[in-house]
Structures are given as structure tokens and as C-alpha cells.
Amino acid sequence: MALLDTLRQFPAFASVPDDQLQWFIDRAEEVAFPAEHVLVQPGEPVDYLILLLDGQIRVDTGANGSSDELVIYDKHAILGVLPYSRMKTIPNRIITDKPSQLVRLHRDHLRELAQNQYELTEVFVHEMTTRVRDFTKLTQQNEKMASLGRLSAGLAHELNNPVSAVVRSGDTLKTHLRATPEAFKTVMNLNLNDEQVDTVGEAFFKRVDQELPSLSLLERSSREDELTDWLDDNGVDDSMDLAGPLVEFGFTVDDLDWILERVGDANLAGIVNWLVNNLVTEKLVKEISDASKRIATLINSIKEYTHMDRGAGKEQVELANGIRSTLTLLDHKIRNKHIAVTLNIPDDLPAICGWPGELNQIWTNLIDNAIDALPDGGTLEITSEPDRQANGLEFVLTKVIDNGSGIPADIQDKIFEPFFTTKGIGKGTGLGLDIVCGIVKHHNGSIKVHSEPGHTEFSVCIPVD
Numbered sequence: 001m002a003l004l005d006t007l008r009q010f011p012a013f014a015s016v017p018d019d020q021l022q023w024f025i026d027r028a029e030e031v032a033f034p035a036e037h038v039l040v041q042p043g044e045p046v047d048y049l050i051l052l053l054d055g056q057i058r059v060d061t062g063a064n065g066s067s068d069e070l071v072i073y074d075k076h077a078i079l080g081v082l083p084y085s086r087m088k089t090i091p092n093r094i095i096t097d098k099p100s101q102l103v104r105l106h107r108d109h110l111r112e113l114a115q116n117q118y119e120l121t122e123v124f125v126h127e128m129t130t131r132v133r134d135f136t137k138l139t140q141q142n143e144k145m146a147s148l149g150r151l152s153a154g155l156a157h158e159l160n161n162p163v164s165a166v167v168r169s170g171d172t173l174k175t176h177l178r179a180t181p182e183a184f185k186t187v188m189n190l191n192l193n194d195e196q197v198d199t200v201g202e203a204f205f206k207r208v209d210q211e212l213p214s215l216s217l218l219e220r221s222s223r224e225d226e227l228t229d230w231l232d233d234n235g236v237d238d239s240m241d242l243a244g245p246l247v248e249f250g251f252t253v254d255d256l257d258w259i260l261e262r263v264g265d266a267n268l269a270g271i272v273n274w275l276v277n278n279l280v281t282e283k284l285v286k287e288i289s290d291a292s293k294r295i296a297t298l299i300n301s302i303k304e305y306t307h308m309d310r311g312a313g314k315e316q317v318e319l320a321n322g323i324r325s326t327l328t329l330l331d332h333k334i335r336n337k338h339i340a341v342t343l344n345i346p347d348d349l350p351a352i353c354g355w356p357g358e359l360n361q362i363w364t365n366l367i368d369n370a371i372d373a374l375p376d377g378g379t380l381e382i383t384s385e386p387d388r389q390a391n392g393l394e395f396v397l398t399k400v401i402d403n404g405s406g407i408p409a410d411i412q413d414k415i416f417e418p419f420f421t422t423k424g425i426g427k428g429t430g431l432g433l434d435i436v437c438g439i440v441k442h443h444n445g446s447i448k449v450h451s452e453p454g455h456t457e458f459s460v461c462i463p464v465d
């Protein structure tokens with residue numbers, strides 16, 4: 001009776017008749033284990049339904065040395081194999097976290113349990129459905145966090161470059177501006193009329209307003225040599241330091257001849273120094289501006305992707321915005337593999353009524369999978385187009401196409417199953433496409449895949465309303 005009274009303390013058994021609990025006791029064994037006793041090793045058969053009478057049991061990754069804790073079971077927990085469960089083995093380790101006392105029933109008795117002990121079976125089936133629901137939520141959250149981690153790693157890299165450029169250019173500009181007073185003195189001592197001042201201004205703004213020339217290393221070196229020789233011949237000091245910025249903004253010997261002809265020998269050195277000083281300032285300001293715009297673009301992409309500045313409800317969604325934001329956040333992976341991306345989305349594509357955060361998960365998984373499948377120098381094509389079904393339903397058809405090796409025919413019908421993955425251990429959970437399928441269904445849409453070597457095409461159909 002003592003053990004029966006103990007089982008009565010389990011909240012789950014509140015409505016289970018005594019005779020059914022006694023049936024369980026008669027066929028089970030009561031055992032005790034010290035702390036850190038391994039009940040099941042990764043990959044070993046799980047043969048027992050376990051009731052934890054006292055103590056604590058943990059499930060961890062089973063890795064040597066630093067096992068990651070996954071689940072902790074406390075007193076009155078139910079674990080192990082359950083009626084109707086297809087569990088044979090688990091990839092994790094089950095171990096006592098503290099000295100523990102438990103009752104365990106071998107799986108050989110589960111058929112009889114399910115046939116003759118209705119209320120007790122009902123408790124265990126309810127436990128199984130709760131376990132599946134909790135585990136699904138956990139794994140889906142882990143998949144979301146893994147996707148966020150992949151995006152965050154790339155985003156950190158993408159942000160680091162423009163931030164470093166702003167800091168570097170800002171420091172250089174600060175140092176450069178300290179030399180401005182001396183250059184200002186030189187300019188103040190020049191003897192220029194209004195026409196000559198206009199000439200210098202014309203030369204400066206003409207070069208600043210145009211695109212910087214694209215020169216090969218050999219072309220740049222040759223022009224710098226030419227300008228250095230010209231400056232030396234015309235008595236301008238520090239010719240080598242001045243030649244670089246002049247070449248960078250497209251100045252040639254002919255340009256300097258034109259300036260010399262209009263300002264005269266006496267003013268030439270001061271004018272050239274003033275030009276270079278302001279060209280360097282312009283260059284540094286442009287670098288800071290370009291880097292800041294890049295940061296703003298990335299931040300806007302994050303806001304668009306996460307929808308962080310709007311509500312979480314269903315709303316009108318421009319698919320193009322989400323796809324472009326996803327491409328921006330995955331740009332580092334695209335560039336690392338030199339992938340050519342083609343985006344064909346018409347300006348008049350109808351908006352979708354849906355959940356923008358969920359839709360962005362679709363594009364993230366499909367595009368990220370395509371990038372992983374592509375070889376260096378591969379191609380990725382994304383198209384969206386409005387369409388209408390025979391029943392009059394309007395929808396948007398979006399295709400993600402890559403020219404990778406393709407998905408083998410024998411597994412194409414399995415790729416949407418939960419936990420199915422062809423990626424190596426630690427590189428994929430097998431939930432990405434399962435989540436995609438769930439989101440598409442949530443939007444009353446459909447998803448199909450067609451794949452052969454050199455062409456894999458995922459087609460996502462989402463109704464407009």
C-alpha cells in the first residue's frame with residue numbers, strides 16, 4: 001500500500017482508479033540510483049516507462065565533458081517510453097541529476113496496459129501529447145534562434161565594415177582638419193581676382209560632382225608619375241603627396257595646365273595645395289556618408305524583416321520588401337560564394353494579407369537553403385508574379401530557383417517532413433522546410449518543389465486575400 005499511496009501523490013493520477021495503479025505496481029520494479037547514474041546512453045534503446053518518485057533526472061546532449069542540459073524532470077514526473085509512442089531510441093543521455101528513486105515499467109507491458117487500463121492509459125497518452133507539443137515548440141524556437149543566429153553573424157560582419165569606415169574616416173578627418181589653418185594662411189596670401197577664384201571653384205566642383213574614375217593599378221601609377229613630374233617642373237613642393245588625391249579625382253596634366261594658365265605661376269602652389277586639401281576633405285566626408293547610408297540600409301532591412309516598428313497582426317504585406325530585406329541580411333553569404341542574384345518582381349505586384357514576420361521566415365529558409373546548395377559562382381533567381389486560379393482566386397506565385405546539384409528524387413517527398421535534413425550534424429535541424437510548410441498553410445497557400453541536377457525550383461503560392 002505504501003507505493004500505491006506514493007503514486008496517489010502524482011497529480012496526473014488523480015482520476016485513476018486504485019486497481020489500475022496496483023496493476024502498474026504489480027508489473028513494475030522500484031529502483032534507486034545515486035547522482036550521475038546514466039539510465040540511457042545516446043542511441044541506446046529506451047525500454048522503460050519511468051515514474052520519478054523522488055530526486056531529479058536530466059536529459060542532456062550526452063557530449064563528453066560539457067554536456068548541454070536539455071530537460072530537467074523533478075519529483076512526480078513521467079518520462080521514458082509511453083503507450084502508442086514510436087520511440088525506440090533517443091539521441092540524448094538520460095541521467096540522474098540527484099540521488100533518485102523511481103518506478104519503471106518495461107515496454108513489454110504497454111500493449112496490455114493500453115487494452116485493459118483505460119484511465120491510466122489516458123493519463124500516459126495525455127502526457128505524450130503534451131510532450132510532443134512542448135518539444136515541437138522548443139525545437140521550432142530553436143530553429144528560429146538558429147536562423148536569427150545565422151542572420152546576426154552576417155549582420156555583425158556587415159555592420160562592422162561601415163562602422164569601421166566611419167570611425168577610420170572620422171579620425172583621419174580630425175587629423176586632416178588640424179592642418180587647415182596653415183592652408184588657409186596660404187590661400188589668404190594669394191593675389192586672385194574674381195575671375196581666377198571662379199576658375200579654381202569651377203575646377204574643384206567639376207571633379208567633385210563627377211563619378212570617381214575607375215583606374216587600374218598600372219594606370220593610376222602612370223598618372224601619378226605624370227602629375228608628380230609636372231608639379232616638380234612647376235616648382236610645387238610635396239609633389240608626391242599631392243599627386244595621389246589629384247589622380248583619384250581625375251585630374252590630368254591638361255587640367256593643371258588649364259589652371260596654371262588662368263592663375264599664374266605665383267599662385268599655382270597655393271591653389272594646388274588648396275585643391276588637394278579640399279579634395280581630401282571631400283573624400284573623407286563622402287566615405288562617412290556612404291558608410292552611414294549603408295548602416296541605415298541595414299537597419300531599415302532589419303526593421304522590415306522583423307517588422308519591429310509595427311504590430312504583430314495580419315496586415316497588407318508587400319512581398320518585394322521582405323524579399324529584398326532578406327537578401328540584404330544574407331548578402332554576406334551571397335558575396336562569399338560569388339553568387340549572381342536575379343530578382344524579378346513587378347512594381348504592380350498585389351499586396352498579400354498576412355503575417356509579415358512569418359512570410360519573411362519563408363524567404364529566409366528558402367534563400368538560405370539555396371545559397372547552401374549552390375557552388376561558388378552559382379546563380380539564384382527569385383521571381384514573383386500575380387496569377388489567378390480557375391475558381392477566380394487571386395494569388396501571388398513566388399519562385400526561388402537555383403542551379404545547384406539538385407535534390408535527389410528519392411528524398412524529394414521527405415524534405416518537408418520535420419527533422420529531415422541532408423545537412424551535416426550541427427548544420428541543420430531539419431525544421432526549416434517544415435516551418436515553411438506550416439507558414440504557407442497558415443496563409444491558406446501551397447508550396448511545391450521541382451528539382452533536377454542544375455535546377456531546383458521552390459514555388460510558393462499565397463492568396464491575395
